[in-house]
Amino acid sequence: MSLRLGLPVAAGILAADQASKWWILEVARLPEVGQIPLWEAGPFGLDLTMVWNRGVTFGLLSGDSAWNQVALALVAIAIAGFLLRWMARAENRLTALALGGVVGGAVGNVIDRFRFGAVVDFVDAHAWGWHWYVFNVADAAIVCGVAALVADALFRPKAQPKEGS
Numbered sequence: 001m002s003l004r005l006g007l008p009v010a011a012g013i014l015a016a017d018q019a020s021k022w023w024i025l026e027v028a029r030l031p032e033v034g035q036i037p038l039w040e041a042g043p044f045g046l047d048l049t050m051v052w053n054r055g056v057t058f059g060l061l062s063g064d065s066a067w068n069q070v071a072l073a074l075v076a077i078a079i080a081g082f083l084l085r086w087m088a089r090a091e092n093r094l095t096a097l098a099l100g101g102v103v104g105g106a107v108g109n110v111i112d113r114f115r116f117g118a119v120v121d122f123v124d125a126h127a128w129g130w131h132w133y134v135f136n137v138a139d140a141a142i143v144c145g146v147a148a149l150v151a152d153a154l155f156r157p158k159a160q161p162k163e164g165s
Helices: 002-027 066-088 093-116 137-155
Strands: 035-041 044-053 119-127
Touching: 002 066, 002 093, 002 119, 002 137, 066 093, 093 119, 093 137, 119 137
Parallel strands: none
Antiparallel strands: 035 044, 044 119
């Protein structure tokens, strides 16, 4: 049951992620344009800004060598495999759906590493002159999925012990 919930989420995130990256690279041609302002409201803003991320979250462990990209991709594949196994045994719907988001995002970024040697990041949110790290659909799905897993672990009602135990 859990895979029937989580796998369609993973597939949807993967499709949305790859479609958005295709649009950024082929239609908007953001690598040549550089930046496209999308929305401004007072001190808040959202732009499309092209960044090639050669590391993991927030650019950590970045490197230009092909071996670095292969190693990061292999680690992400191993983690996705672990998460798929967890998804198959998920105890509730929220866990299955959250794991689907994380797996779909991880696979989307692995595809980028193999195709380009880096991950395509392009969403630039900012406020009061401070810019958050540039991210993509896959990154957002991973963060939201992990947040849902943490919230579920912290706030799920505890199972009551059975009488007579």
